[in-house]
Structure formats: C-alpha cells, structure tokens
Amino acid sequence: MAERFDCHYCKESLFGRKYVLREENPYCVKCYENLYSNTCEECKMSIGCSSRDLSYKDRHWHDDCFHCFKCSRSLVDKPFSTKDDQLLCTECFSNEYSSKCHECKKNIMPGSKKMEHKGNSWHEPCFTCQRCQQPIGTKNFIHKDNSNYCVPCYEKQFAMQCIQCKKPITTGGVTYRDQPWHKDCFLCTGCKQQLSGQRFTSRDNFAYCLNCFCNLYAKKCASCTTPISGLGGSKYILFEERQWHNNCFNCKKCSISLVGRGFLMARDEIMCPECGKDV
Numbered sequence: 001m002a003e004r005f006d007c008h009y010c011k012e013s014l015f016g017r018k019y020v021l022r023e024e025n026p027y028c029v030k031c032y033e034n035l036y037s038n039t040c041e042e043c044k045m046s047i048g049c050s051s052r053d054l055s056y057k058d059r060h061w062h063d064d065c066f067h068c069f070k071c072s073r074s075l076v077d078k079p080f081s082t083k084d085d086q087l088l089c090t091e092c093f094s095n096e097y098s099s100k101c102h103e104c105k106k107n108i109m110p111g112s113k114k115m116e117h118k119g120n121s122w123h124e125p126c127f128t129c130q131r132c133q134q135p136i137g138t139k140n141f142i143h144k145d146n147s148n149y150c151v152p153c154y155e156k157q158f159a160m161q162c163i164q165c166k167k168p169i170t171t172g173g174v175t176y177r178d179q180p181w182h183k184d185c186f187l188c189t190g191c192k193q194q195l196s197g198q199r200f201t202s203r204d205n206f207a208y209c210l211n212c213f214c215n216l217y218a219k220k221c222a223s224c225t226t227p228i229s230g231l232g233g234s235k236y237i238l239f240e241e242r243q244w245h246n247n248c249f250n251c252k253k254c255s256i257s258l259v260g261r262g263f264l265m266a267r268d269e270i271m272c273p274e275c276g277k278d279v
Contacts, residue, residue, distance in 0.1 A: 040065050081110050101126050223248035
C-alpha cells in the first residue's frame with residue numbers, strides 16, 4: 001500500500017497537487033497562504049505563493065505595490081528612501097526633504113557625502129576655499145563674511161602679522177603702540193620674560209617689566225638704596241637731587257615720618273627740627 005502524502009494542516013492528500021514545504025512539513029497552497037502569507041502594506045491583500053514577497057523592516061509588499069508614494073514609479077530593484085513610513089524614490093525624497101547645496105543650489109542626494117556648518121550644507125566638491133578654490137574636505141577652515149577659507153589662505157588675506165617675528169597672528173595676540181604682537185613675542189627688553197598679563201612700562205619705545213625698568217633706570221632711595229619706580233601712583237620725596245620713598249623719609253635719629261613736615265639736613269642726613277637742634 002502506497003504511503004500517504006497529506007497536507008500537514010488539513011490532512012488532504014497532496015498527490016498531484018501543488019504544495020509548499022515549511023520546516024520540512026508539506027502544506028497545500030490554500031493552507032499555507034491562510035497560515036503564513038504576509039499582508040501587503042499597500043493593498044492589504046495576502047501575498048500568495050505565486051507572487052514575490054518584497055520586505056523592508058518587517059513590512060511586506062506585492063511586486064506591483066512596491067512603488068514610490070509620490071510619483072508611483074516602481075521601486076523594485078531600485079534605491080529608495082522612507083519618510084514617515086512612506087516609500088520614496090531617491091529623486092522624490094531629494095526634492096521633498098534633502099538639503100540644498102549652499103554653493104550650487106542643487107539637491108544633495110541621499111547617501112552622498114555632504115559638509116555642514118552653521119545650518120548650511122554643501123556637496124563635498126562644492127565646499128571649497130573662497131581664495132584658492134581647493135576643496136577643504138575635513139581640514140581646518142575659518143568662516144568669514146559668509147565665505148569659507150582654508151587656514152593658509154585666511155592667514156595670507158586677513159591675519160595680522162606679528163611686528164616681531166612677521167608671522168600671522170591667528171588667535172589671541174597683544175597690541176602695543178598700535179602694533180600687533182604674538183604673546184610669545186611680546187617680551188621684556190631686559191630679561192626676555194613675557195609681558196602679556198603683567199604690568200610693564202617703556203623707555204625709548206622699548207618695553208620693560210617693572211623689575212628691569214627699575215633696576216636700569218629708576219633713581220635709588222637715599223635711605224634704603226632700592227629703586228624708586230614712581231609707577232602706579234606710588235609717591236616719593238625729591239630734595240636737592242636726592243630721592244626717598246615716602247615711607248623712608250624719616251628722621252635719622254627718632255625715625256618719625258617727615259612727610260609733610262619741616263626737616264633739617266645734617267651731614268647729608270635728614271632730621272626733625274627737634275632732633276636737629278642738638279647737632
């Protein structure tokens with residue numbers, strides 16, 4: 001007796017009939033479609049065994065239903081995009097949603113490389129230096145007056161040159177006597193330390209830190225012999241080509257301050273009238 005060959009679900013004989021194998025079990029076409037066929041997203045009909053099932057992200061379509069939502073052209077074996085679960089050919093997607101190149105004003109097609117800066121987009125070949133017209137790509141650039149410049153071109157066209165080293169100043173810098181300097185180039189004429197961020201003064205158009213200026217040019221106090229800078233509003237006493245710090249102008253004998261008071265000179269020493277009367 002011949003072995004039976006029946007549908008795994010309805011048990012009807014499959015001899016002489018079309019059938020589908022699923023997990024090694026045979027099904028008649030009707031049972032298979034009822035049990036396992038997917039529903040088309042477009043027409044909501046079952047996708048039978050005689051039709052090709054096109055799927056994308058767990059969604060399914062008949063061949064004839066797999067088309068662009070806007071222009072209705074078939075998307076079978078063609079590139080496409082989606083927006084709000086709708087299928088769109090690349091042309092319709094680009095016209096509706098793609099950004100436009102800031103340079104050539106054409107659409108930037110999905111999947112193509114683009115450059116973005118401050119809300120604007122460019123095709124990669126259109127993102128060029130305003131001066132040399134070479135593509136900038138991923139290199140550093142500077143945006144100025146609605147144009148983009150590679151760093152070398154920006155420095156040549158816009159950057160100030162340091163009065164000392166003659167090289168461009170791209171960040172920071174110091175202005176002294178209306179001339180630009182790099183911070184690293186603006187140094188004390190005496191000790192060569194950086195003057196940026198600290199107090200300094202000048203003599204004969206040369207800049208000096210306060211220590212060097214005082215050591216080189218300031219008068220010495222007749223009492224303590226240290227320099228009298230006179231800078232920053234500090235006060236000093238001048239008498240017969242001799243100078244004293246305010247807090248050094250004291251009676252040699254009793255040490256009372258003589259600032260704003262009468263005094264006597266005795267053998268190059270200053271004294272208050274009381275102490276000086278005995279000399």
